[in-house]
Each structure stands twice: as C-alpha cells, then as structure tokens.
Amino acid sequence: xxxxxxxxxxxxxxxxxxxxxxxxxxxxxxxxxxxxxxxxxxxxxxxxxxxxxxxxxxxxxxxxxxxxxxxxxxxxx
Numbered sequence: 001x002x003x004x005x006x007x008x009x010x011x012x013x014x015x016x017x018x019x020x021x022x023x024x025x026x027x028x029x030x031x032x033x034x035x036x037x038x039x040x041x042x043x044x045x046x047x048x049x050x051x052x053x054x055x056x057x058x059x060x061x062x063x064x065x066x067x068x069x070x071x072x073x074x075x076x077x
Contacts, residue, residue: 002057006032030054047077 003020007013010032019025034042034050037058041049051073052066060066 002033003029005036006030009033009036047073 001017003017006029007015010028013025013028013032015025020029034054038046038050038053038061040046041053041061048070049061051070052060052063054060055069056063056066
C-alpha cells in the first residue's frame with residue numbers, strides 16, 4: 001500500500017495507517033512515497049511525474065490513465 005511503502009522507506013514516520021487522517025502526518029507519508037519512487041521528479045520539480053506516480057503507483061508515469069489525474073492537478077498549480 002501507499003502508506004506501507006512510505007513508512008518502510010522512512011522509518012522515522014512511524015505511526016499507523018489511521019494517522020493519515022492527520023494533515024501533517026499525511027504530508028510526511030506523501031513526501032516519503034515521492035522520495036522513494038519519484039526522487040528525480042522531486043528534485044526537478046516535475047509535478048506531472050509526481051502527480052502520476054502519486055495517482056498510479058511506482059509506474060504511474062508510464063500509464064495513460066494517470067493523465068486525467070494530472071489534468072486535475074495542473075489546474076491547481
């Protein structure tokens with residue numbers, strides 16, 4: 001799962017899945033997940049790739065289905 005991948009990558013996050021209801025905790029989870037699977041995109045501020053991986057998993061940037069999600073994200077940047 002997204003949460004488990006993030007917590008396994010950054011053990012300092014700790015907690016339980018239910019903690020994702022807390023905004024600050026969820027930011028840590030998303031940050032760890034993207035650092036695990038989209039580090040180059042994070043460093044380049046490639047928001048398209050980050051959004052696609054966030055939505056479609058580690059290979060999300062290679063899936064056409066994530067483009068719909070990217071279009072929604074792009075409207076808020």
